[in-house]
Amino acid sequence: xxxxxxxPQNLTAQEGEFITINCSYSxxxxxxxxxxxxxxxxxxxxxxxSSGKKKHGRLIATINIQEKHSSLHITASxxxxxxxxxxxxxxxxxxxxxxxxxxxxxxIP
Amino acid sequence: EPEVTQTPSHQVTQMxxxxxxxxxxxxxxxxxxxxxxxxxxxxxxxxxxxxxEISEKSEIFDDQFSVERPDGSNFTLKIxxxxxxxxxxxxxxxxxxxxxxxIYFGExxxxxxx
Numbered sequence: 001x002x003x004x005x006x007x008p009q010n011l012t013a014q015e016g017e018f019i020t021i022n023c024s025y026s027x028x029x030x031x032x033x034x035x036x037x038x039x040x041x042x043x044x045x046x047x048x049x050s051s052g053k054k055k056h057g058r059l060i061a062t063i064n065i066q067e068k069h070s071s072l073h074i075t076a077s078x079x080x081x082x083x084x085x086x087x088x089x090x091x092x093x094x095x096x097x098x099x100x101x102x103x104x105x106x107x108i109p
Numbered sequence: 110e111p112e113v114t115q116t117p118s119h120q121v122t123q124m125x126x127x128x129x130x131x132x133x134x135x136x137x138x139x140x141x142x143x144x145x146x147x148x149x150x151x152x153x154x155x156x157x158x159x160x161x162e163i164s165e166k167s168e169i170f171d172d173q174f175s176v177e178r179p180d181g182s183n184f185t186l187k188i189x190x191x192x193x194x195x196x197x198x199x200x201x202x203x204x205x206x207x208x209x210x211x212i213y214f215g216e217x218x219x220x221x222x223x
Binding site: 030031033035040041042043044045048050086088090094095096097098099100101102 | 140142144146151152153154157159164165167198200207208209210211212213214215216217219
């Protein structure tokens with residue numbers, strides 16, 4: 001079983017829809033990262049969470065430490081949000097990030 | 110906004126050749142990383158570097174791999190004798206205070222071993 005599981009693997013939605021991507025993990029962590037990977041391959045950090053909730057523009061990330069679960073939400077989705085969204089976790093005392101397989105999001109105009 | 114820069118963006122090399130991938134991390138960051146992503150697969154950790162030494166490495170990071178911070182600004186990954194299975198995108202990353210801080214990634218270096 002992978003340490004980090006994401007769902008769905010692929011998601012296609014219409015412009016304007018509310019998007020939710022889920023991440024579950026099986027180990028104790030010090031931090032969870034949400035990342036965006038562009039079609040060209042570059043990776044951009046969206047959020048680093050250790051508890052609670054963070055918001056940046058139309059993006060919201062939440063984490064439930066007890067349930068070992070995090071969600072990334074996108075409100076009023078736009079075609080430019082089309083990308084692969086990746087969840088990655090850092091175990092306590094480790095520098096290594098363990099990555100999920102990513103969710104490929106496609107927003108149709 | 111400060112960024113991590115990587116060179117080259119793409120390199121094609123013959124099997125058995127040595128390759129050096131270069132990175133310039135963000136200047137006030139203390140933690141440096143190399144990750145790789147084989148085409149179609151998830152990103153994998155290779156190595157972390159702090160205080161001028163390796164702090165953690167994965168089982169992928171065997172004797173064929175080495176890292177160096179030669180001059181206080183560059184951070185390099187060397188693959189001594191490349192294999193076909195080393196073909197991947199290699200990402201350099203840096204962070205001010207480690208994995209509990211935002212980690213900034215470079216655009217990646219595509220390595221193709223033929």
